[in-house]
Amino acid sequence: MVSFSLVYDILRWEEKEIINEAKKREINLNTLEIKNVNFKLDKNVEKSLKEEIFLQRCTSSTRRLFSTAILEYAGGQVINNFQTNLISSNKLLTNIILLKNRIPAPLSYVSFSEDSCIKSSEMLGFPLVFKPIVGSWGRFVHKIRDQYELKNILEYRSFLNSMYKEVFYIQEYVEKPCRDIRCIVVGDEIVATIYRYQANDDFRTNVALGGKVEEARLSDGQKEIFFKVKEAIGGEILGIDAMEKKDQILINEINSSVEFGGAAKVAGKKIVESILNYIVKKGKR
Amino acid sequence: METKYISCIECKGNIEVPDDAMVGELLECPDCGKIYEIKEVKNGKIDYKEAEAISEDWGE
Numbered sequence: 589m590v591s592f593s594l595v596y597d598i599l600r601w602e603e604k605e606i607i608n609e610a611k612k613r614e615i616n617l618n619t620l621e622i623k624n625v626n627f628k629l630d631k632n633v634e635k636s637l638k639e640e641i642f643l644q645r646c647t648s649s650t651r652r653l654f655s656t657a658i659l660e661y662a663g664g665q666v667i668n669n670f671q672t673n674l675i676s677s678n679k680l681l682t683n684i685i686l687l688k689n690r691i692p693a694p695l696s697y698v699s700f701s702e703d704s705c706i707k708s709s710e711m712l713g714f715p716l717v718f719k720p721i722v723g724s725w726g727r728f729v730h731k732i733r734d735q736y737e738l739k740n741i742l743e744y745r746s747f748l749n750s751m752y753k754e755v756f757y758i759q760e761y762v763e764k765p766c767r768d769i770r771c772i773v774v775g776d777e778i779v780a781t782i783y784r785y786q787a788n789d790d791f792r793t794n795v796a797l798g799g800k801v802e803e804a805r806l807s808d809g810q811k812e813i814f815f816k817v818k819e820a821i822g823g824e825i826l827g828i829d830a831m832e833k834k835d836q837i838l839i840n841e842i843n844s845s846v847e848f849g850g851a852a853k854v855a856g857k858k859i860v861e862s863i864l865n866y867i868v869k870k871g872k873r
Numbered sequence: 874m875e876t877k878y879i880s881c882i883e884c885k886g887n888i889e890v891p892d893d894a895m896v897g898e899l900l901e902c903p904d905c906g907k908i909y910e911i912k913e914v915k916n917g918k919i920d921y922k923e924a925e926a927i928s929e930d931w932g933e
């Protein structure tokens with residue numbers, strides 16, 4: 589019987605789906621509630637886990653990243669691995685990997701002071717999008733129409749205790765058709781592709797913000813780009829987001845603890861089933 | 874099995890606990906919307922606390 593451990597901090601709908609699906613099958617699912625764990629870092633840790641499989645599903649990206657580092661050091665096989673978590677949890681590092689692999693992404697500028705950010709905005713032009721390099725669910729992702737708005741945001745931000753406050757990341761505002769594309773990849777297979785439509789008059793399409801979903805039929809050329817992203821970043825189970833700009837697609841970000849409640853409205857049980865099939869196959873290798 | 878409830882600290886409302894409740898699960902008070910997190914499940918007894926606030930590194 590295949591065993592694996594689900595690593596989590598809070599249980600979202602997705603984690604419960606995974607647990608319920610595992611119960612239906614000959615799979616022994618253990619849980620590792622990361623908030624109640626004490627890792628002793630001594631020499632006995634190394635390789636103590638003997639290839640055990642972990643499905644990393646923490647909601648906090650820092651818990652995800654650092655618990656993965658420890659589990660890997662201890663010899664565990666973590667889905668997704670440390671490197672994938674490191675890159676995908678950070679929009680700037682993701683952007684660099686995309687560039688390196690010649691994968692199209694929105695034109696972005698990075699700077700390290702408010703004044704330079706204002707200069708970058710002049711080079712980029714308005715409207716633009718200002719976003720924290722760490723974060724999700726659309727939090728603090730702002731569309732900025734002119735320099736006055738940018739200065740306002742910078743002023744408010746200067747009073748926040750945010751993680752990477754000294755890093756200023758802005759990008760071209762992509763005139764997309766009111767939606768973006770979410771592609772869920774499990775192993776070597778694309779298991780779901782959906783459009784996420786923006787809610788009300790928000791430019792953000794996050795399902796967490798109320799965005800609606802619809803099945804997306806992608807061309808082979810578009811699928812090729814998503815596979816390329818997966819190759820570039822590594823990882824085994826990913827949610828890749830892209831925006832359409834005329835007839836091009838631009839990769840926006842990569843999610844390593846993908847939420848698939850929205851996509852499941854279109855793809856049904858296929859996503860959770862593929863995840864477990866994948867783990868079973870990996871466990872038998 | 875009889876239905877389990879926990880009591881809302883804020884408004885004393887009754888919050889239903891599902892049979893398969895697990896540590897880390899979030900439960901919302903139907904009356905006031907406050908969210909709780911299950912801390913421990915031991916011999917059928919549920920220990921809970923106010924849910925952790927969303928922090929900037931949370932998400933997918």
Ligand SMILES: Nc1ncnc2c1ncn2[C@@H]1O[C@H](COP(=O)(O)OP(=O)(O)OP(=O)(O)O)[C@@H](O)[C@H]1O
Pocket residue numbers: 694717719723724725726727729759760761762763764767768791792793794796829831840841843932933
């Ligand atoms: N450069 C851009 N131009 C136009 N719209 C954008 C741009 N960047 C982001 N958006 C929109 O804003 C939303 C949130 O942006 P982004 O995905 O970068 O942030 P997030 O907080 O990481 O969201 P997620 O929950 O998908 O992880 C996206 O769904 C996208 O539709």
Ligand SMILES: [Mg+2]
Pocket residue numbers: 829840841
């Ligand atoms: Mg996104």
Ligand SMILES: [Zn+2]
Pocket residue numbers: 881882883884885886902903904905906907
């Ligand atoms: Zn209440």
